[in-house]
Amino acid sequence: DIQMTQSPSSLSASVGDRVTITCRASQTILTYLSWYQQKPGKTPKLLIYAASSLQSGVPSRISGSGSGTDFTLTISSLQPEDFATYYCQQSFSTPRTFGQGTKVEIK
Amino acid sequence: EVQLVESGGGLVQPGGSLRLSCAASGFTFSSYEMNWVRQAPGKGLEWVSYISGSGTLVYYADSVKGRFTISRDNAKNSLFLQMDSLRAEDTALYYCVREWGSYDSFDYWGQGTLVTVSS
Numbered sequence: 001d002i003q004m005t006q007s008p009s010s011l012s013a014s015v016g017d018r019v020t021i022t023c024r025a026s027q028t029i030l031t032y033l034s035w036y037q038q039k040p041g042k043t044p045k046l047l048i049y050a051a052s053s054l055q056s057g058v059p060s061r062i063s064g065s066g067s068g069t070d071f072t073l074t075i076s077s078l079q080p081e082d083f084a085t086y087y088c089q090q091s092f093s094t095p096r097t098f099g100q101g102t103k104v105e106i107k
Numbered sequence: 108e109v110q111l112v113e114s115g116g117g118l119v120q121p122g123g124s125l126r127l128s129c130a131a132s133g134f135t136f137s138s139y140e141m142n143w144v145r146q147a148p149g150k151g152l153e154w155v156s157y158i159s160g161s162g163t164l165v166y167y168a169d170s171v172k173g174r175f176t177i178s179r180d181n182a183k184n185s186l187f188l189q190m191d192s193l194r195a196e197d198t199a200l201y202y203c204v205r206e207w208g209s210y211d212s213f214d215y216w217g218q219g220t221l222v223t224v225s226s
Binding site for chain 2: 034050089094
C-alpha cells in the first residue's frame with residue numbers, strides 16, 4: 001500500500017498569511033494526487049485534482065504543485081473561511097490512501 | 108444538482124450486520140465509479156471500498172475485506188454496503204462518494220450515515 005504523510009499535522013496562522021502544507025507518498029504516484037478541505041461537521045470538499053488542477057469554484061488563492069512523491073498545497077493569503085483540516089489522497093493505486101490531515105487553526 | 112443521500116446507519120452490537128444505502132440523483136449514475144469512505148469520530152478519512160460503473164470490479168480496504176460487500180443497482184441509482192461481522196473499530200461516519208475524471212478524484216460526497224458498533 002502507498003503511505004501518504006502530511007506535514008505539519010497542525011499549524012496556527014493569521015488571516016493574510018501564506019500557508020504551505022506538504023504531502024509525501026511512499027512511492028511515486030505521478031500526479032494522481034488530490035487535496036480536500038473539511039470544516040468541522042461538514043463533508044470533505046475537493047480543492048485540487050491531478051496535483052495542480054483547481055476544482056471548479058475553488059478560489060485562486062489555493063494552489064497545488066508537485067509530482068512523483070512530493071506535493072504541496074499553498075494558500076497564498078489565508079482567509080477566515082480557510083480555517084479547516086486539509087487532506088491529501090492518492091488515486092494512483094488501490095487502496096486509495098489519505099494523508100492523516102493538517103489542521104489549520106487561527107493564531 | 109448532484110445529490111448523494113446515505114441511509115441505514117445505526118447502533119449495532121459487535122458481530123452484527125448493517126446494510127448501508129446511498130441514493131444518487133442529478134447525474135448518470137451508471138457512468139460513474141463509486142466509493143465508500145469512512146471517518147471515525149475525531150479521526151481522519153479512510154477509504155473503504157470501490158465499485159466500477161458496471162459493478163463488475165470491486166476493491167476493499169484490508170481492514171474490511173471478507174466482512175463488507177459493496178454493490179450497486181444502476182436501474183435504481185443506488186449504491187450499497189453490506190457490513191457483516193462488525194467490530195467496535197468499524198464505528199464511523201460512512202460517506203458515499205462519487206469518483207470523477209481521469210485522475211479519479213472524489214468530487215461529490217454524501218452527508219454520511221453514522222454506524223456505531225457497541226454492546
